[in-house]
Amino acid sequence: MAIVDDMVCFSLYSASRATTRAYTELLAPWQLTYTQYLVLVSLWTEGDKPVREIGEMLQLDSGTLSPLLRRLEQKGFIERRRDGQDSRVVNVSLTPAGTSLRKDLAHIPAQIACGTGLPDMESAKALLATLHRITTSMQGIPAPEQPSRK
Amino acid sequence: MAIVDDMVCFSLYSASRATTRAYTELLAPWQLTYTQYLVLVSLWTEGDKPVREIGEMLQLDSGTLSPLLRRLEQKGFIERRRDGQDSRVVNVSLTPAGTSLRKDLAHIPAQIACGTGLPDMESAKALLATLHRITTSMQGIPAPEQPSRK
DNA sequence: AATATTTAAGTTGTGCACAATTGAATTGTG
């Protein structure tokens, strides 16, 4: 890595992958992926919702969500049903199995928190703020002008 | 997101994806992906090296690198040649086109640095340290004991 | 009402990331 800017991005990328691997390990007994877990967390905490709202929350489009939700449905954790009012909308709801999974996975956040190696809540909040700033700030990058192709 | 531990991980995941998207945008004129760019950076700064060393540096296995290097080779930026001494090893070297690409992409780190929204070098270094700690600390998660399958 | 625009979800295709396996070459050991 040459320059600090690249290093920050690479460290971000490495830390993110290491975290995903840790979740994958912890979720392995349930055959769940990290992204599938995120969908379940959003349903547990905010209740049933349409695909669009899940996508807004996790910043994922239907190209990612459609097959992912199909797999979660096949596992029996969620159900998908077309909305009666607006049949473009697909409402996603937890099954009893999906709901009860919440208790079974309740040990995971603590193990992950331990895995971060962050000393206290203060540093966690500071990191959170920094990461949010990066995320929103990075959205601004997309090509303001035509980059010179050489 | 329910709990701060999940939030930290999700923020990490979001920031990493936002960063990758920014690189993708900047690299689009050259049809390069972020990971391909990382491989080129490692070759530019450290010179030609075997596949194994690239994998150690970026923490990627041959399942990721083999097809990626094939694509970089097809684009004409690198060459792969079996080592004369040890023919298990594949040495990766930059072509003239791959070498000269370094100048063409020299503007990218500054744009990304701007995109991070980090105010100064101090905060960048602090973030770097935090991310490194998370990365190494997360490696320790993998199943110390058998998780109860319920 | 007829047409155009917008919106929601799904599909297709590319490229990682990673687990698991394969195959060939090298090294280690008896």
Place this chain on the structure above:
DNA sequence: CACAATTCAATTGTGCACAACTTAAATATT
């Protein structure tokens, strides 16, 4: 030397992440 174990890269298969496109339905406009 023989053969077991290890190493390196590639291959296969799964599941995101995302761009581009399709289809159907709802809304807006004339």
